[in-house]
Amino acid sequence: MSFLRKSVHLLGSVARRQQHLKVIGGAISTAARDYGSTPSDDYANFPGARAPFVSKLNLIQPEDYAPIPIYRVMDQDGYIADETQDPQLGREVVEKMFRDMVLLNTMDKILYESQRQGRISFYMTNFGEEASHIGSAAALEMRDLIYGQYREAGVLVWRGFRIDQFIDQCYGNTNDLGRGKQMPVHYGSRELNFVTISSPLSTQMPQAVGAAYAMKLKPNNDACVVCYFGEGAASEGDAHAAFNFAATLGSPVILFCRNNGFAISTPSREQYRGDGIAGRGPMGYGIATIRVDGTDVFAVYNAMKAAREYVLKENKPVVFEALAYRVGHHSTSDDSTAYRPAEEIEVWNSVEHPISKLKRYMVHKGWFDEDVENEYVKDIRKKVLKQIAASEKKLKPNWREMFEGVYAEMPQHLIEQRNELEKHIEAHKEHYPLKNFEK
Numbered sequence: 480m481s482f483l484r485k486s487v488h489l490l491g492s493v494a495r496r497q498q499h500l501k502v503i504g505g506a507i508s509t510a511a512r513d514y515g516s517t518p519s520d521d522y523a524n525f526p527g528a529r530a531p532f533v534s535k536l537n538l539i540q541p542e543d544y545a546p547i548p549i550y551r552v553m554d555q556d557g558y559i560a561d562e563t564q565d566p567q568l569g570r571e572v573v574e575k576m577f578r579d580m581v582l583l584n585t586m587d588k589i590l591y592e593s594q595r596q597g598r599i600s601f602y603m604t605n606f607g608e609e610a611s612h613i614g615s616a617a618a619l620e621m622r623d624l625i626y627g628q629y630r631e632a633g634v635l636v637w638r639g640f641r642i643d644q645f646i647d648q649c650y651g652n653t654n655d656l657g658r659g660k661q662m663p664v665h666y667g668s669r670e671l672n673f674v675t676i677s678s679p680l681s682t683q684m685p686q687a688v689g690a691a692y693a694m695k696l697k698p699n700n701d702a703c704v705v706c707y708f709g710e711g712a713a714s715e716g717d718a719h720a721a722f723n724f725a726a727t728l729g730s731p732v733i734l735f736c737r738n739n740g741f742a743i744s745t746p747s748r749e750q751y752r753g754d755g756i757a758g759r760g761p762m763g764y765g766i767a768t769i770r771v772d773g774t775d776v777f778a779v780y781n782a783m784k785a786a787r788e789y790v791l792k793e794n795k796p797v798v799f800e801a802l803a804y805r806v807g808h809h810s811t812s813d814d815s816t817a818y819r820p821a822e823e824i825e826v827w828n829s830v831e832h833p834i835s836k837l838k839r840y841m842v843h844k845g846w847f848d849e850d851v852e853n854e855y856v857k858d859i860r861k862k863v864l865k866q867i868a869a870s871e872k873k874l875k876p877n878w879r880e881m882f883e884g885v886y887a888e889m890p891q892h893l894i895e896q897r898n899e900l901e902k903h904i905e906a907h908k909e910h911y912p913l914k915n916f917e918k
């Protein structure tokens with residue numbers, strides 16, 4: 480894996496970013512903040528910071544720092560600029576990557592429409608971010624624990640979550656692993672080591688850091704935690720708690736920010752004034768940081784491999800920022816043409832689309848057969864439509880279950896609420912579709 484070490488920009492706790500924009504080979508420089516070393520004459524040694532003294536006042540400006548560069552392997556046309564960066568995954572793996580991205584994209588299109596037809600209550604697509612899901616998931620081990628936000632369905636696809644499992648969840652029927660307790664797309668799978676998604680933004684972040692810390696305390700730990708979140712979620716207070724705890728406790732967690740440019744209608748330029756989320760890592764929190772083109776599946780893959788190796792070897796976190804563009808609307812409750820030009824969306828949905836880039840790469844390799852791939856899409860469409868028909872017919876879990884499964888023993892206030900609902904439904908049963916629920 481030495482090719483990774485030579486070229487992935489892992490920026491550690493370095494003092495001056497502009498002096499360290501060159502490649503830092505694998506090992507991360509910690510010299511500038513090594514609190515243990517003996518201070519020299521021109522270094523101040525306050526408990527709060529070790530830094531050089533200067534005699535000239537300087538109001539340091541954000542512009543004094545160069546932005547963290549974006550690691551990319553494949554260009555727009557699907558060519559690899561530096562052959563040493565080709566992860567050499569082989570045809571079978573690349574085909575799985577491509578097909579999983581296509582599966583996600585195809586399923587998203589149909590489920591989005593099914594919400595429009597009133598079949599499910601809500602949906603969120605992953606358009607434009609397929610490569611950051613698949614590229615990152617492919618670089619992990621199944622024992623690594625995932626905390627998602629809600630737009631990482633591709634990670635589940637890679638891990639083997641089935642079409643019926645996705646769709647049963649969206650219908651909240653008796654086969655939904657979450658027993659209909661959550662909104663659509665709030666997946667979870669104990670078997671696949673994927674913690675169930677919570678709607679309140681950023682709540683997963685301190686939890687992920689804590690879970691990683693617990694892993695580190697186990698003897699011979701060989702697993703890490705990956706926590707996905709959006710750049711919008713990174714403005715929540717919980718994000719700060721997570722970053723700082725991860726740094727100070729030394730948690731083996733990869734804090735994976737999907738920076739897709741928008742938090743619903745808030746563009747990232749209104750979300751922060753600094754150098755994205757990556758910019759907070761080295762200087763703000765003292766965390767090794769990596770920034771990649773999130774539309775380039777190979778860049779995400781290489782970077783994630785390097786990040787995983789680092790967090791396990793060092794027992795320290797990594798801030799990982801994958802830059803992409805949210806091609807779809809925020810959710811079925813949003814119309815993004817109200818706040819961004821259609822032409823802009825079109826660019827990211829064509830030349831810049833991660834699936835198109837990987838396709839071009841495969842074409843150059845002679846690994847792409849248009850007819851075979853069209854058949855594959857047709858087959859996925861058929862499977863998804865058939866599953867929708869099947870999931871729709873299944874009963875919902877008994878409504879009483881909504882009170883169960885949270886506490887080991889149901890507390891008094893929940894018992895009272897359940898009894899009240901029982902009476903209410905008994906009195907007004909003609910207004911409820913009780914035939915759709917398990918008895």
Ligand SMILES: Cc1ncc(C[n+]2csc(CCOP(=O)(O)OP(=O)(O)O)c2C)c(N)n1
Pocket residue numbers: 630678679680708709710711712713715737739741742743805809
């Ligand atoms: C604490 C909290 N505040 C507000 C919301 C409403 N909300 C849901 S998604 C979202 C935008 C999040 O954007 P980002 O984290 O960038 O992720 P993206 O949707 O772009 O993937 C907001 C404000 C929420 N779910 N939780």
Ligand SMILES: [K+]
Pocket residue numbers: 709710711737738739740741742743
């Ligand atoms: K976002």
